[in-house]
Amino acid sequence: MTQPKRITPRTLKGFRDYPPEAMIPRERLIDTARRVYRSYGFSPIDTPALEYLEILAGKGGEETDKQLYKFQDHGNRWVGLRFDLTVPFARFAAQHINQLGTPLKRYHIATVWRGENTQRGRYREFMQCDFDTIGTRSVAADIETALVIHDLFRAIGFDRFTIRVNNRMVLTGLLERLELADRAAAILRALDKLAKIGPDRVAEEMQATANCTSDQAQAVLELAHISGTNDDVLRQLDPLVAGSETGTAGVARLAELLQGIKAAGVGEERVRIDVAIARGLDYYTGTVFETYLDALPDIGSVCSGGRYDNLAELYTNQELPGIGASLGLDRLLAAMEELGMIEKVATPAPVFIPYFDKDRLDDYLKLAAAVRAAGIGVELFPDPKRLGQQLKYADRRGFRIALIAGENEFNAGTCQLKDLSTGTKQDIPLEPDAASIIAVVKGVLREP
Amino acid sequence: MTQPKRITPRTLKGFRDYPPEAMIPRERLIDTARRVYRSYGFSPIDTPALEYLEILAGKGGEETDKQLYKFQDHGNRWVGLRFDLTVPFARFAAQHINQLGTPLKRYHIATVWRGENTQRGRYREFMQCDFDTIGTRSVAADIETALVIHDLFRAIGFDRFTIRVNNRMVLTGLLERLELADRAAAILRALDKLAKIGPDRVAEEMQATANCTSDQAQAVLELAHISGTNDDVLRQLDPLVAGSETGTAGVARLAELLQGIKAAGVGEERVRIDVAIARGLDYYTGTVFETYLDALPDIGSVCSGGRYDNLAELYTNQELPGIGASLGLDRLLAAMEELGMIEKVATPAPVFIPYFDKDRLDDYLKLAAAVRAAGIGVELFPDPKRLGQQLKYADRRGFRIALIAGENEFNAGTCQLKDLSTGTKQDIPLEPDAASIIAVVKGVLREP
Numbered sequence: 001m002t003q004p005k006r007i008t009p010r011t012l013k014g015f016r017d018y019p020p021e022a023m024i025p026r027e028r029l030i031d032t033a034r035r036v037y038r039s040y041g042f043s044p045i046d047t048p049a050l051e052y053l054e055i056l057a058g059k060g061g062e063e064t065d066k067q068l069y070k071f072q073d074h075g076n077r078w079v080g081l082r083f084d085l086t087v088p089f090a091r092f093a094a095q096h097i098n099q100l101g102t103p104l105k106r107y108h109i110a111t112v113w114r115g116e117n118t119q120r121g122r123y124r125e126f127m128q129c130d131f132d133t134i135g136t137r138s139v140a141a142d143i144e145t146a147l148v149i150h151d152l153f154r155a156i157g158f159d160r161f162t163i164r165v166n167n168r169m170v171l172t173g174l175l176e177r178l179e180l181a182d183r184a185a186a187i188l189r190a191l192d193k194l195a196k197i198g199p200d201r202v203a204e205e206m207q208a209t210a211n212c213t214s215d216q217a218q219a220v221l222e223l224a225h226i227s228g229t230n231d232d233v234l235r236q237l238d239p240l241v242a243g244s245e246t247g248t249a250g251v252a253r254l255a256e257l258l259q260g261i262k263a264a265g266v267g268e269e270r271v272r273i274d275v276a277i278a279r280g281l282d283y284y285t286g287t288v289f290e291t292y293l294d295a296l297p298d299i300g301s302v303c304s305g306g307r308y309d310n311l312a313e314l315y316t317n318q319e320l321p322g323i324g325a326s327l328g329l330d331r332l333l334a335a336m337e338e339l340g341m342i343e344k345v346a347t348p349a350p351v352f353i354p355y356f357d358k359d360r361l362d363d364y365l366k367l368a369a370a371v372r373a374a375g376i377g378v379e380l381f382p383d384p385k386r387l388g389q390q391l392k393y394a395d396r397r398g399f400r401i402a403l404i405a406g407e408n409e410f411n412a413g414t415c416q417l418k419d420l421s422t423g424t425k426q427d428i429p430l431e432p433d434a435a436s437i438i439a440v441v442k443g444v445l446r447e448p
Numbered sequence: 449m450t451q452p453k454r455i456t457p458r459t460l461k462g463f464r465d466y467p468p469e470a471m472i473p474r475e476r477l478i479d480t481a482r483r484v485y486r487s488y489g490f491s492p493i494d495t496p497a498l499e500y501l502e503i504l505a506g507k508g509g510e511e512t513d514k515q516l517y518k519f520q521d522h523g524n525r526w527v528g529l530r531f532d533l534t535v536p537f538a539r540f541a542a543q544h545i546n547q548l549g550t551p552l553k554r555y556h557i558a559t560v561w562r563g564e565n566t567q568r569g570r571y572r573e574f575m576q577c578d579f580d581t582i583g584t585r586s587v588a589a590d591i592e593t594a595l596v597i598h599d600l601f602r603a604i605g606f607d608r609f610t611i612r613v614n615n616r617m618v619l620t621g622l623l624e625r626l627e628l629a630d631r632a633a634a635i636l637r638a639l640d641k642l643a644k645i646g647p648d649r650v651a652e653e654m655q656a657t658a659n660c661t662s663d664q665a666q667a668v669l670e671l672a673h674i675s676g677t678n679d680d681v682l683r684q685l686d687p688l689v690a691g692s693e694t695g696t697a698g699v700a701r702l703a704e705l706l707q708g709i710k711a712a713g714v715g716e717e718r719v720r721i722d723v724a725i726a727r728g729l730d731y732y733t734g735t736v737f738e739t740y741l742d743a744l745p746d747i748g749s750v751c752s753g754g755r756y757d758n759l760a761e762l763y764t765n766q767e768l769p770g771i772g773a774s775l776g777l778d779r780l781l782a783a784m785e786e787l788g789m790i791e792k793v794a795t796p797a798p799v800f801i802p803y804f805d806k807d808r809l810d811d812y813l814k815l816a817a818a819v820r821a822a823g824i825g826v827e828l829f830p831d832p833k834r835l836g837q838q839l840k841y842a843d844r845r846g847f848r849i850a851l852i853a854g855e856n857e858f859n860a861g862t863c864q865l866k867d868l869s870t871g872t873k874q875d876i877p878l879e880p881d882a883a884s885i886i887a888v889v890k891g892v893l894r895e896p
Contacts, residue, residue: 007502009542009763012527015498017540019548020491027482027492034475038796039820041827043468044475048573049497049559050463050517054455069498071519074563079460081497092465094457100467100794101844103830111497111559115522125496138830140809147817263810264817315457346548348486361588362711369595369712372487379489382551382586396549 014116014124020346025333029156030109030129033327036152037107037131040144045106047088049113053078059087059314067114081113085128085326086311093134094315102135102320123330132324134311139253141323142287142307143260149291149303149325150266156332157341160294164274167254167287168306171278173247174223174240178216186210187220188278195276199224223275230258233273250286257287285309289325296335302328345398349377350445352399352420354391356406358384363410367403370434376441394420401444403437405430419444462564462572468794473781477604478557478577481775484600485555485579488592493554495536497561501526507535507762515562529561533576533774534759541582542763550583550768571778580772582759587701589771590735590755591708597739597751597773598714604780605789608742612722615702615735616754619726621695622671622688626664634658635668636726643724647672671723678706681721698734705735733757737773741783750780793846797825798893800847800868802839804854806832811858815851818882824889826851842868849892851885853878867892 241247689695753773
């Protein structure tokens with residue numbers, strides 16, 4: 001007989017398999033995000049992975065265009081795989097908003113694709129986790145966006161994180177006052193590097209690329225010297241934007257944002273004004289957010305977003321102002337891993353039943369069904385192999401408890417409960433409804 | 449000013465947007481499937497949407513090959529979008545099984561793509577929802593697969609459904625006995641049409657395509673006359689497979705399967721032997737399942753699967769026998785819609801707070817935070833528009849309760865709770881922790 005020709009099993013560069021140990025924490029994090037989004041009335045939507053190329057091309061800049069996975073489909077239509085969830089949401093909103101009505105609060109958790117340079121440690125397939133409120137300019141939506149971010153990080157298990165907020169109108173106002181409004185792009189590009197290269201080199205770059213004077217550069221950099229409590233910062237911003245309507249409105253909006261966040265019970269230490277945050281140059285027009293983990297600030301923002309004036313102008317003449325943010329799922333999971341916040345398990349069920357006595361399958365099935373009916377996940381090993389081998393499997397998978405019964409136990413009407421993390425064992429009466437076993441299992445699972 | 453050039457917002461033929469009203473029941477169904485799979489110890493995995501073309505091509509037959517979305521990526525590699533979750537699982541298992549160990553129980557809920565002919569009402573992008581146990585030949589895994597299907601349909605909310613089971617070895621045994629083993633494919637293809645075209649035309653087709661005698665055709669069709677309880681059916685099968693080792697083993701395996709399912713507490717009316725089920729010609733080798741809704745049998749099976757001898761032989765020389773099934777998500781959702789099992793809501797939050805008094809945003813934020821802290825989803829309308837307009841929005845979205853407070857209520861220290869499904873209103877004390885409001889809200893939400 002000839003051997004069948006085998007194909008080497010492998011994944012494409014930049015693409016990942018998620019085995020159980022990686023997927024269980026991912027699913028948990030996504031569940032948490034959904035629960036928090038839903039608790040504020042954000043509804044799930046989904047859109048196709050493939051869109052007409054004309055919907056996607058040219059919407060994310062030159063770099064994104066290069067990275068776009070595009071091809072001709074069976075009908076010779078040019079199509080592309082979505083590279084983010086914002087462009088599909090803009091298309092979706094333009095198409096359906098008249099039927100759905102405003103405000104529209106949606107979350108969208110889905111995969112996107114970019115033919116990135118993998119040498120930078122980037123993946124070509126990753127998940128985005130966005131929420132947005134469109135159809136309103138109210139500061140209530142800005143406040144709520146911050147509250148969602150706050151509740152989300154608390155729900156994930158973080159006590160110490162900082163939501164940095166700013167308002168693009170403050171920067172615009174300052175530049176207006178300095179008569180630099182026409183050079184905003186170059187100046188903000190330089191300012192964004194403040195944390196990296198320091199104030200002197202930022203000033204040099206501003207003079208070189210925005211053609212501004214040393215005094216103007218220093219005036220912009222006064223932003224970097226602003227510090228203190230949020231109230232202190234607001235007071236120091238007032239003179240910097242004096243005379244600019246936009247700037248004054250921006251500072252007032254920041255004050256309203258902070259007041260609302262405080263009213264909802266969020267401590268001031270969780271939300272700080274950071275006047276250097278600009279978050280890109282064109283898209284955001286009002287409130288902007290970044291979120292940093294206090295224990296790992298250097299990994300960058302793990303949840304960012306802001307307010308925009310018009311989501312879908314490429315697809316509709318209906319003006320759709322809104323605000324939203326996006327959770328950086330991969331970056332956050334890497335951080336949680338580094339901080340020891342991720343339990344290493346490869347099973348979602350806590351209880352393991354070895355198939356010990358080969359003639360007792362019915363009894364094992366009954367026991368498993370009874371424990372499962374109490375809402376506790378149970379895996380029954382399928383083959384009557386050696387007990388040691390089965391328990392080794394249970395250890396490797398990360399089960400918490402084994403319920404062991406062989407001929408001796410069945411004859412005595414008991415079952416041995418083994419706590420697989422401590423190794424302690426106890427014999428428990430084996431009743432038809434497994435009531436005693438369930439009570440002890442619940443007790444062990446409640447232990448930290 | 450010139451109008452910007454607008455792009456028509458549209459989706460590709462065969463692709464769908466899921467607005468909140470469609471997505472909320474989808475998410476609920478997927479959650480239920482995950483919960484049930486997990487309760488048996490099945491773990492989530494995920495694999496890339498894009499695979500090397502050589503992994504996918506030629507694995508699903510000629511039709512599937514034609515439907516494959518394939519193209520050359522940025523590195524000129526030929527790649528394809530997965531058309532099912534079985535081929536990627538086979539590739540995944542071949543690649544990782546040595547590290548993960550057996551048995552491996554996984555579920556995979558993910559999108560697949562096929563360039564189908566949309567005139568048949570098919571979609572080109574849809575979700576599959578599979579679970580499998582590999583690395584064991586034990587009947588315990590077959591029993592468990594049936595139990596998972598049973599628990600899944602109960603958890604979704606169905607009381608009346610039928611899991612039809614068969615074993616391919618019974619058919620093989622019967623054909624061996626009739627000396628038709630070499631013509632199995634043609635005979636099973638004809639037999640699969642029994643429900644559609646009736647026994648006479650099936651017999652004709654068997655004689656024409658499998659070149660069998662009229663007596664042989666009638667002997668095969670005796671399968672169609674078998675009826676009664678599962679025990680009756682087993683008794684009638686015995687003589688049909690007498691003398692065939694495979695057939696006898698198949699009948700014995702069916703008996704073990706049914707005994708285990710019964711031991712786990714599942715009523716006989718939920719699981720019936722149906723000796724005419726073959727489920728495709730090549731892939732399945734043992735137990736096979738189909739699941740029918742008693743109220744809508746004509747829509748076909750909504751959850752199907754079976755046992756196979758070797759999952760990943762194209763990618764590894766390690767033999768991986770297993771068993772699994774797949775939930776037909778779209779078909780099931782359509783059935784639930786038809787049966788009135790899907791609530792029409794476009795919000796995942798039950799409570800709506802209108803922004804009534806424009807100077808009281810802080811108070812609304814406090815109230816929303818207090819109710820939310822009790823685990824109840826709350827949406828606060830972002831703009832202080834007319835109350836009637838806000839309540840109309842709440843009705844359209846499908847909120848259950850509105851908490852209405854204006855100047856009068858705030859001065860009186862109360863809040864009006866309006867049950868949006870009945871229209872009844874009551875005034876409740878507005879305490880700082882909203883304890884009375886939360887108690888009443890919980891009461892209303894518990895009502896059917």
